[in-house]
């Protein structure tokens with residue numbers, strides 16, 4: 012018997028340090044329902060699995076489908092990961108170590124589960140369905156609490172021999188600069204991320220410069236992208252200045268990458284870019300073009316990501332579909348109970 016298993020609906024899971032987003036994705040790449048939970052980040056792996064399963068149940072229920080119609084799942088997670096074993100090696104944000112998240116979720120969901128790095132999943136979704144879909148050579152940068160990225164060359168998400176290629180947030184652009192979360196100094200992330208913006212705003216406020224954000228950061232314990240965008244809109248000078256500096260530093264890093272890789276497009280996403288909109292992207296583009304000596308005609312297009320916070324859900328789902336179609340999801344991820352369903356999945360066109 013020869014058949015191709017082509018799941019009509021896939022669960023996409025975006026596991027972040029603060030929130031979990033789960034969505035049901037159809038074959039055309041539409042998110043047909045979503046559910047959200049806070050990440051029980053300090054409670055470890057089993058609590059995270061419980062929260063994901065809870066959100067998955069809600070997303071499936073609100074999609075109007077039955078749970079056996081959703082016969083495949085993908086998850087994007089912070090790492091480092093062992094993608095092929097389905098294991099989170101460790102994560103500073105999740106309090107887990109060597110946790111077999113794919114098999115644990117597979118058992119709970121009753122279907123195969125593919126694991127991928129969260130940033131790579133989001134970038135891949137933008138490449139396939141979003142702002143990068145017209146190109147085959149794209150650099151993706153995601154600016155939030157940290158800065159992540161990935162690179163697509165000739166239509167392939169670059170893995171590298173390290174399996175960690177694309178970490179553009181940790182390019183050093185200011186030797187001896189501010190300490191980065193990675194332990195190095197002067198990385199793009201240490202100068203352009205939301206964490207860097209918040210640190211400089213607090214420093215400016217301590218020096219006596221007025222900003223509505225000083226009090227908000229102190230009260231909430233962190234800078235929210237929405238608060239930053241509101242302050243910029245209200246022409247808060249400290250906020251404006253620090254956003255410009257962030258855009259400048261990110262542009263320096265991206266200009267380097269344009270020189271090295273000559274991509275067709277650079278796509279900028281993440282919470283900061285999403286909240287600040289096109290004006291931030293333009294500032295980054297100006298800074299990048301100013302440094303891209305290899306691109307004097309500004310041939311490389313620099314644009315904002317298009318999928319918002321659905322990118323992680325969509326990327327995880329698409330990667331799961333592709334890996335499964337190519338037979339790359341190891342048998343170990345198939346729960347024993349799901350084996351018969353793989354031969355005759357409900358609703359399949361086998």
Ligand SMILES: [Zn+2]
Pocket residue numbers: 180181191192193194195196198200201
């Ligand atoms: Zn770093």
